[in-house]
Amino acid sequence: MQTINFCGDSFCRIAKNPDVAWTTLLASKLNVNIIGYGKSGAAHEHAIKTFDEKADYTVFCWTEPHRLYHVKYPLSIVSAENDQHKHRIYGAANVYYKYLHNMDLAIERYNRDLYWFDSIVLSKYKGLAIHIPCFTTIYKFTNHININTPINKLRDNPGKMNVPKTLEIANHMTKQQNAMLADKLYNIIKERS
Amino acid sequence: MKTINFCGDSFCQKESDINNRSLSWTTLLADKLNVSILGWGGPGAAHEHVFRSYDEEADYTVFCWTDTNRLYVNPDYSAIMGHLHHLIHQLGGLHNNIQKAAYAYYKYLHNIPIAKQRYMRELYWFDHAILSNYRGVAIHLPCFGIPYVFTHGINIDTPLNDMRSKDVKNELNNHFTEQENAMLADKLYNIIKQHM
Numbered sequence: 001m002q003t004i005n006f007c008g009d010s011f012c013r014i015a016k017n018p019d020v021a022w023t024t025l026l027a028s029k030l031n032v033n034i035i036g037y038g039k040s041g042a043a044h045e046h047a048i049k050t051f052d053e054k055a056d057y058t059v060f061c062w063t064e065p066h067r068l069y070h071v072k073y074p075l076s077i078v079s080a081e082n083d084q085h086k087h088r089i090y091g092a093a094n095v096y097y098k099y100l101h102n103m104d105l106a107i108e109r110y111n112r113d114l115y116w117f118d119s120i121v122l123s124k125y126k127g128l129a130i131h132i133p134c135f136t137t138i139y140k141f142t143n144h145i146n147i148n149t150p151i152n153k154l155r156d157n158p159g160k161m162n163v164p165k166t167l168e169i170a171n172h173m174t175k176q177q178n179a180m181l182a183d184k185l186y187n188i189i190k191e192r193s
Numbered sequence: 194m195k196t197i198n199f200c201g202d203s204f205c206q207k208e209s210d211i212n213n214r215s216l217s218w219t220t221l222l223a224d225k226l227n228v229s230i231l232g233w234g235g236p237g238a239a240h241e242h243v244f245r246s247y248d249e250e251a252d253y254t255v256f257c258w259t260d261t262n263r264l265y266v267n268p269d270y271s272a273i274m275g276h277l278h279h280l281i282h283q284l285g286g287l288h289n290n291i292q293k294a295a296y297a298y299y300k301y302l303h304n305i306p307i308a309k310q311r312y313m314r315e316l317y318w319f320d321h322a323i324l325s326n327y328r329g330v331a332i333h334l335p336c337f338g339i340p341y342v343f344t345h346g347i348n349i350d351t352p353l354n355d356m357r358s359k360d361v362k363n364e365l366n367n368h369f370t371e372q373e374n375a376m377l378a379d380k381l382y383n384i385i386k387q388h389m
Contacts, residue, residue, distance in 0.1 A: 045307065068302060069304065069307055070302065070304075071304075075302070088301055089301050089302070091297070091301075092294075092297035092298060092300065092301035092302050093301075093302060095290070095293065095294040095297055095298075096294055096297070096298050096302060098290075098294065099290050099291050099293075099294035099295075100264065100266050100272070100291065100294050100295060100298060102265075102266070102267070105241065105265065109311070109315065111318075112314060112315045112318040112319075113311065113314050113315075115314075115317075115318045115321075115322060116314035116315075116317045116318055117314075119317070119321065120317065
């Protein structure tokens with residue numbers, strides 16, 4: 001049986017309601033096995049590390065460039081500030097963001113990482129990869145399929161304001177949005193297959 | 194007049210002692226090539242400093258590629274794990290929030306294999322996206338180990354640190370003795386001439 005791998009952050013993590021998640025729906029439509037999911041709060045390094053050249057299909061959800069890679073903890077500007085007193089890792093991340101982090105440089109370094117990944121790794125990939133930006137499009141890939149609309153913009157209210165949490169039942173999206181995304185990706189894959 | 198640019202860390206820094214400046218390999222090489230110096234390396238600088246000080250207008254560029262674990266903070270400061278330890282254990286502690294944050298970073302967040310991988314990726318990017326368009330002569334000198342072999346420019350196989358006798362008392366600020374400075378300048382001059 002063919003396989004699909006989801007590499008990214010919470011937008012493609014294993015959902016609490018897998019039956020309605022776009023990841024599961026897409027795999028079902030393609031009749032493939034899922035070999036990996038994204039990780040909540042993960043940095044882009046996680047997407048690079050979880051890439052598997054053996055997968056027949058790979059869907060990347062490219063997160064924002066300011067997250068710090070850590071094996072165990074999801075470190076972002078927000079999580080570091082909110083949880084700085086809960087654990088020393090978050091505390092260290094909080095002072096990192098406060099005194100050391102350079103926003104422009106983080107974007108540049110993100111671009112360089114993806115340039116390398118695109119040129120060296122994805123250029124040899126024999127499967128089909130789809131690149132979905134999570135929040136904004138920072139890097140346009142030369143290899144495989146770029147989706148122009150960030151996944152966060154598919155949501156009714158990307159800022160999470162005034163949207164009952166209960167409606168966003170899987171991967172930050174409603175049931176309908178999950179179904180639409182799965183359909184959209186399925187059609188794109190079929191056009192290219 | 195043609196120009197040369199030195200991009201890197203202390204190995205290619207401007208000699209602070211003006212009496213020794215004419216003895217440093219950077220100055221000697223520039224004199225041999227009859228070129229003017231556009232820029233020097235920064236003491237303790239991270240590799241990001243190299244990217245930022247690169248100038249495509251220079252006729253010659255000598256890169257000194259430093260170690261993979263330095264953290265670029267701003268144009269004037271890159272954090273070095275060993276230096277922070279030295280401050281704590283020899284000089285009475287960390288003196289500002291940047292140093293304290295950098296120490297916490299190295300203690301809790303820094304990932305040595307990831308830093309090495311990202312360094313290699315960034316040099317790949319610099320090699321293929323930037324240096325591929327460079328019309329001058331580029332020489333790549335590794336400072337401590339060889340993290341990456343460039344496609345564009347001339348690679349020197351021996352790390353600068355391995356060229357030192359480590360006769361610290363007789364070193365200039367660039368970590369070489371007078372004799373080692375002269376030898377390095379000669380070596381690079383001959384390599385450049387061979388490639389022209």
